[in-house]
Amino acid sequence: MIDLKEVVPSKGKNFIFLGEAGSGKSEISINFAINMAKNNNKKVHFFDMDMTKPLFRSRDLSEYLKEVGVEFHCQEQFMDAPTLVGGVNHLLKSKDEIVVMDVGGDYIGARSLGGFAPLINKEDTVVYYVLNNMRPWSYDIEHIDGTLGKILGVSHIDLSQVRFIDNSNNGITTTADEYLEGSNNMVEIVTQYKPIDFSCVNENLYDEVKDKARLPLFLIHLYLTYEWLEEQVL
Numbered sequence: 001m002i003d004l005k006e007v008v009p010s011k012g013k014n015f016i017f018l019g020e021a022g023s024g025k026s027e028i029s030i031n032f033a034i035n036m037a038k039n040n041n042k043k044v045h046f047f048d049m050d051m052t053k054p055l056f057r058s059r060d061l062s063e064y065l066k067e068v069g070v071e072f073h074c075q076e077q078f079m080d081a082p083t084l085v086g087g088v089n090h091l092l093k094s095k096d097e098i099v100v101m102d103v104g105g106d107y108i109g110a111r112s113l114g115g116f117a118p119l120i121n122k123e124d125t126v127v128y129y130v131l132n133n134m135r136p137w138s139y140d141i142e143h144i145d146g147t148l149g150k151i152l153g154v155s156h157i158d159l160s161q162v163r164f165i166d167n168s169n170n171g172i173t174t175t176a177d178e179y180l181e182g183s184n185n186m187v188e189i190v191t192q193y194k195p196i197d198f199s200c201v202n203e204n205l206y207d208e209v210k211d212k213a214r215l216p217l218f219l220i221h222l223y224l225t226y227e228w229l230e231e232q233v234l
Helices: 025-038 058-067 088-093 106-120 141-155 176-190 203-209 227-232
Strands: 014-019 043-048 070-073 097-102 125-131 162-166 196-202 217-220
Touching: 014 025, 014 106, 025 043, 025 058, 025 070, 025 097, 025 125, 025 196, 025 217, 043 058, 058 070, 088 097, 088 106, 106 125, 106 141, 125 141, 141 176, 162 176, 176 196, 176 203, 196 203, 203 217
Parallel strands: 014 097, 014 125, 043 070, 043 097, 125 162, 162 196, 196 217
Antiparallel strands: none
């Protein structure tokens, strides 16, 4: 089990989560922001940049995030009109605050980052690309390269800014064996080209996988789930 300070670049204070639709970006970014708020003296700001309105949205947890000390930012949408939350530039520049951005909707949602590229392509910003071997666009290196290429193309983010993290899970039903198989596949496929910083695993599976995992483990609490399972989550 890792302390994020062990794997996060020392100069990093802005953290952007990208990936294919359904890869688990929102769940990871929420856990990441909460961890940062608990273990950092700086104010943590969370930006819900998802303009495609998926089933599981970080904005649905906005009140809880505020309760645990994370300042939440999002822009309400009118029907299906995509809208962009304000205040990003100021906080990306601030040396006294931490920014966590959940950018949903693969390359479609990543378009929202284009205007911030000059600030994102700096050493104080870390761009995490989420790999989930249980999703079709992370199945092999060709699919990963194709999706990542589209995301970088529309967002104007430099490839040198991107760091990989593994999130081999399929929600609350994922078993330890399924996680290990998916994570091992990601190691075999990706690490010959670029390292994977850490792997995200459901906290309930930790004891079963801790001695078999090939990557540092970041424990994930499943905050986003179906309404009829809420009593099992919070």
